[in-house]
Amino acid sequence: MTDMPTLKPERPFFSSGPTAKPPGWNAANLSTDSLGRSHRSKLGKARLKYAIDLTRELLGVPDDYLVGIMPGSDTGALECAMWTMLGAGPATVAAWESFGNVWIQDAVKQLKLKDLTTLTADYGEIPDLASIPQDHDVVFTWNGTTSGAKIANTDWLEPGRKGVTINDATSAIFAMEMDWAKLDATTFSWQKVMGSEAAHGMLVLSPKAVERIESYDPDWPLPKLFRVKKAGKVDRAIFEGATINTPSMLAVEDYIWCLEWAKSIGGRAALIERANSNAQIVKDWIEATPWLRNMASDPAQQTNTGVCMVFQGEWYDSLSEEDKAGVPTKIAAKLEALDVGYDFNGYRDAPPGLRIWCGGSVEAEDVRRLLPWIEWAYEELKAGRL
Structure with a gap:
C-alpha cells in the first residue's frame, strides 16, 4: 500500500493549454x-x-x-x-x-x-x-x-x-x-x-x-x-x-x-532549460515506474513540454477497454478534487493516458510533488478504493 503523500504542488497547474501562468503572475x-x-x-x-x-x-x-x-x-x-x-x-x-x-x-x-x-x-x-x-x-x-x-x-x-x-x-x-x-x-x-x-x-x-x-x-x-x-x-x-x-x-x-x-529570467535559453529539467524529472519517473511507459518510444522524439504516458502491466491489461479508459480519468479527477493537480488527463482523442505539462512556466518542485500523488492514486484505484 502506498501512503498518501503530504506535500502538494504549490501551483497545481499542469494543463497543456492554456498552460500555467509564470511564477509571480498576478x-x-x-x-x-x-x-x-x-x-x-x-x-x-x-x-x-x-x-x-x-x-x-x-x-x-x-x-x-x-x-x-x-x-x-x-x-x-x-x-x-x-x-x-x-x-x-x-x-x-x-x-x-x-x-x-x-x-x-x-x-x-x-x-x-x-x-x-x-x-x-x-x-x-x-x-x-x-x-x-x-x-x-x-x-x-x-x-x-x-x-x-x-x-x-x-x-x-x-x-x-x-x-x-x-x-x-x-x-x-x-x-x-x-x-x-x-x-x-x-x-x-x-x-x-x-x-x-x-x-x-x-x-x-x-x-x-x-x-x-x-x-x-x-x-x-x-x-x-x-x-x-x-x-x-x-x-x-x-x-x-x-x-x-x-x-x-x-x-x-x-x-x-x-x-x-x-x-527577466534569461530569455529563451532559460525557458528551454526549465522545460528540459521539468521533462527529465517526469521521464526518469516513467522509466522507474513499471506500470507506465512514455507514449513516444524513441527518446530523441520525446517532448520536453507535454509529456504523455500510457499505462501497462498485468493489472491494466486485464481490464476491459472501457475500464482502461477510466484509469487516467479517475486518477486525474481524484487529484483535481484534492487540489493536487489540474488538467493532466490525456487528450480526449489520444490513447488513454496522462499528460503533464513541463514547459518553462512550471516549477520543478511542483512537478516532483505531483508524481507521488499519481502513484498513490493508481494504487488506490488498483485496490478498488478510488
Whole structure:
C-alpha cells in the first residue's frame, strides 16, 4: 500500500493549454493603460508592436522575417498560412497526432488540394519525414501536443528547398530551438508555452513565404481574417502593430507580462532549460515506474513540454477497454478534487493516458510533488478504493 503523500504542488497547474501562468503572475501586475483605448490608437499600436518586438527578440527571429499577431490562436495563424500559400504546387501534410490531422482535413476536405500527399503515424511515432520531396510545400507540427512526440531535428529539410515549409510550433516554441533558416511560415499561440491568454496567434514569415504570398493568388476565396495581402503585396502594417481584426488589449498586456518575465529570467535559453529539467524529472519517473511507459518510444522524439504516458502491466491489461479508459480519468479527477493537480488527463482523442505539462512556466518542485500523488492514486484505484 502506498501512503498518501503530504506535500502538494504549490501551483497545481499542469494543463497543456492554456498552460500555467509564470511564477509571480498576478492580474493586478498587468499594465492597464491600453484598456478602453482603441487598438488603432498611438498607445494601442505601440503595445502591439512591443509584443511583436519582444517576441522577435526572445525567439531570435531573423531581421528579414516578418512577425505578426493573428486572430484565432494558432489555428487562425496556421490556417491563414495554408489558405494563402498552398495550391501553388505539390504539397505534403504530415501528422502524428490530433492537431496535425486537422491540417490534413483542411487540405483534403476544405482546400481540396489537387497534388497532395498525406503522411501519418500513430500517436507517439513520427512518420518518415525524409520521404517528403524537397519541391513539395510541407505542413507539419513540430511537437505533437497530444502525443508527446516531437521531431528530432530538421535534417529532412534541405537548405534552400523549393517548397515552402509551414510549421505549427505552438507547443514547441519557447521550449525548443527553431531552425529559422528552414522555416517559411511558423505559427503558435500565446496560451501554450508562455502561459498567456488565448484567442491570439503569431505568424512568422520568411522572405520566401512573403514572395509566395505576393506572387500567388489561390483559387479559393479568402476570409477577411486570412487576408494578409493588400494591392498585391503583403500588408506590412499587420507586422508592425496593426491587426486584421480587433484584439483583446487585456490579452496583449498579459502576453507582454509573460514575455517580460521570460526575459527577466534569461530569455529563451532559460525557458528551454526549465522545460528540459521539468521533462527529465517526469521521464526518469516513467522509466522507474513499471506500470507506465512514455507514449513516444524513441527518446530523441520525446517532448520536453507535454509529456504523455500510457499505462501497462498485468493489472491494466486485464481490464476491459472501457475500464482502461477510466484509469487516467479517475486518477486525474481524484487529484483535481484534492487540489493536487489540474488538467493532466490525456487528450480526449489520444490513447488513454496522462499528460503533464513541463514547459518553462512550471516549477520543478511542483512537478516532483505531483508524481507521488499519481502513484498513490493508481494504487488506490488498483485496490478498488478510488
